[in-house]
Amino acid sequence: xxxxxxxxxxxxxxxxxxxxxxxxxxxxxxxxxxxxxxxxxxxxxxxxxxxxxxxxxxxxxxxxxxxxxxxxxxxxxxxxxxxxxxxxxxxxxxxxxxxxxxxxxxxxxxxxxxxxxxxxxxxxxxxxxxxxxxxxxxxxxxxxxxxxxxxxxxxxxxxxxxxxxxxxxxxxxxxxxxxxxxxxxxxxxxxxxxxxxxxxxxxxxxxxxxxxxxxxxxxxxxxxxxxxxxxxxxxxxxxxxxxxxxx
Ligand code: NDP
Numbered sequence: 001x002x003x004x005x006x007x008x009x010x011x012x013x014x015x016x017x018x019x020x021x022x023x024x025x026x027x028x029x030x031x032x033x034x035x036x037x038x039x040x041x042x043x044x045x046x047x048x049x050x051x052x053x054x055x056x057x058x059x060x061x062x063x064x065x066x067x068x069x070x071x072x073x074x075x076x077x078x079x080x081x082x083x084x085x086x087x088x089x090x091x092x093x094x095x096x097x098x099x100x101x102x103x104x105x106x107x108x109x110x111x112x113x114x115x116x117x118x119x120x121x122x123x124x125x126x127x128x129x130x131x132x133x134x135x136x137x138x139x140x141x142x143x144x145x146x147x148x149x150x151x152x153x154x155x156x157x158x159x160x161x162x163x164x165x166x167x168x169x170x171x172x173x174x175x176x177x178x179x180x181x182x183x184x185x186x187x188x189x190x191x192x193x194x195x196x197x198x199x200x201x202x203x204x205x206x207x208x209x210x211x212x213x214x215x216x217x218x219x220x221x222x223x224x225x226x227x228x229x230x231x232x233x234x235x236x237x238x239x240x241x242x243x244x245x246x247x
Contacts, residue, residue, distance in 0.1 A: 001029030002052030002227065008032045011063050011120060011215045016189035021087055021222050022049055022056075026226060028223070030085065031055035035069075037062050037090075055080070061065035063090045063109075063116030064198035066123075070202045072125035082129045085226050088117040088161075089139040093191060095150045106153045108194065113157035117164060125168075131173045135226050136172075136179040137167050139218075142245045154191060158183075162237055169235030177236035180225045185241025187213040209242035 006027045012018040013034030022032045026049045038199040039060045046058035057079060061072045076083065091113045094105040117138055128134030143151055144158025161188070162181055169179040186192060186203045192212075195203075204210065220238045224230055239245055 001027075003084075004029035006030045006084040007076075007082050007172045008085035008087060008226075009076060009083060009088060009120075009124060010034050010044050011061075011116065013087075014045045015059070016191065016216050017184065017187065017215045018037060018087070018089035019077060020044050020219040021089060022161045023052070024216075025085065025226070026052040026056065026225050027119055028073045029054065031080060032057060033057050033080060034068050035061040035063065035072055035090075036237045049215050060208035062112075063119055066119045068120040069123050070118075076124075077127060079126060079209075082131065083124055084131075086120065086124050086128065086134070086136040086137070087222065087226075088120055090116055090138070091139065091141075091157075091191075093151070093154050095154065096150050101153060108159075109153040110157050111121065113154065114160040114164070117161055121164075125172065125177070130171065132176045134177045135230070136168065137222050138179070139222075140165070140181045142146050142183045142185045142239055142241050143221045145237075145239075145245055145247065153174045165237070166235045173234055178225075178230070180230070180235065180239045182218060182221050182225070183237050183239045183245070184218045184239065185213055185239065185244040187218055188241075191217060207242040207244050211242060213240060213242060223241045 010022045013022045014036035042058035044054045049056035059072045061068045130143045141158040141159040165181040
């Protein structure tokens with residue numbers, strides 16, 4: 001299998017898009033370490049990955065805490081001995097119009113969605129750079145490209161992820177490490193299931209393909225970026241959104 005002998009680390013990997021990425025990596029033969037704040041779900045997903053036939057460990061880790069990430073980083077390298085793929089997927093929303101958005105709503109979203117990516121890359125990238133090969137994929141959002149009322153914190157964090165991705169792509173290219181972002185549109189997960197019907201309908205009107213995306217749709221794009229077929233692709237943002245944003 002394509003990724004046998006390789007190791008991936010997926011944040012927010014216990015459910016939703018992150019879980020599907022972890023499952024697809026495992027199905028391609030990679031060992032997968034997942035990190036998530038949800039302890040029991042993290043352990044359950046790691047067990048599912050082991051059932052596929054690869055090595056997998058679930059780490060309880062808050063990506064917004066540098067100490068947590070540093071601690072998990074040491075354990076992953078000790079247990080797996082190498083790292084090939086880094087997938088920064090953990091993300092949260094705290095939606096409110098700016099006039100109602102508290103400093104805490106702002107800080108929480110920026111801390112997880114943007115500082116979390118910095119923390120993980122800061123801790124793990126030295127291993128990729130030393131190996132002179134590796135692939136990093138950061139999960140952004142089309143909201144980071146176009147903005148959205150009620151999501152100033154989320155949009156700023158996801159736009160930040162794009163700037164971070166492009167800077168790191170330039171920094172890491174001389175060492176053979178690629179860094180790309182995927183910007184999903186409206187995907188069926190726990191994050192979107194609570195949306196009211198009228199909001200869903202409004203979103204649907206914006207999607208030329210007239211359907212919501214699945215976690216599999218996003219994971220497929222991530223798998224391409226992690227594959228050898230994408231060796232010459234870096235610093236890119238690939239939208240996976242049914243045509244919602246074309247630029
Ligand atoms: P989910 O909420 O289903 O999954 C995200 C996972 O990340 C959850 O298990 C969550 O745990 C975990 N997580 C949250 N905070 C942290 C943290 N501090 N440290 C570690 N793990 C954490 O979300 P999705 O699968 O829908 O989203 C995955 C990514 O895709 C996110 O970055 C999101 O912004 C992005 N995205 C999603 C879209 C969609 O339509 N679903 C559209 C565009 C982008 P917990 O549940 O406890 O918070």
